[in-house]
Amino acid sequence: MTVHDLPAVNASLNALSGILLLIGYVLIRKGRIRQHRLCMVSAFITSSLFLVCYVVYHAQVGSVRFTRVGFIRPLYFTILITHVTLAATVPPLAIVTLSRGLKGRVAQHRAIARWTWPIWMYVSVTGVLVYTLLYQPNWLL
Numbered sequence: 425m426t427v428h429d430l431p432a433v434n435a436s437l438n439a440l441s442g443i444l445l446l447i448g449y450v451l452i453r454k455g456r457i458r459q460h461r462l463c464m465v466s467a468f469i470t471s472s473l474f475l476v477c478y479v480v481y482h483a484q485v486g487s488v489r490f491t492r493v494g495f496i497r498p499l500y501f502t503i504l505i506t507h508v509t510l511a512a513t514v515p516p517l518a519i520v521t522l523s524r525g526l527k528g529r530v531a532q533h534r535a536i537a538r539w540t541w542p543i544w545m546y547v548s549v550t551g552v553l554v555y556t557l558l559y560q561p562n563w564l565l
Contacts, residue, residue, distance in 0.1 A: 430481035435555035437474035441467045442548030449541060468522055492561055500557045507550040514544050
């Protein structure tokens with residue numbers, strides 16, 4: 425594996441994180457707390473691995489220009505700007521949410537999880553979309 429394989433790894437980690445978040449959500453709705461906890465800790469680990477790979481990639485490669493034109497260009501930048509802005513909030517939100525859940529502070533955990541989950545899910549899904557638009561230009565649109 426080379427540094428140029430990392431964008432696909434990052435997209436895979438984002439996708440896996442999103443899947444784990446969705447499963448964790450379903451599990452908590454069914455009252456399966458232990459399994460929910462396992463999924464959410466796994467989503468956190470997966471997202472943390474993504475962050476390490478992302479930093480390594482961009483430290484080596486730098487910025488990657490989006491060269492496509494037409495309608496896709498403003499769409500890409502709209503998605504990218506919202507993705508990056510919200511992605512900056514995920515680590516602190518996830519740490520606080522996870523900490524409260526693991527400490528059994530259920531009311532406080534629920535209060536912040538109502539914000540954390542949709543933001544984290546959006547970031548995971550749009551991360552895959554950003555990868556697809558940037559690195560797989562012939563696949564979509």
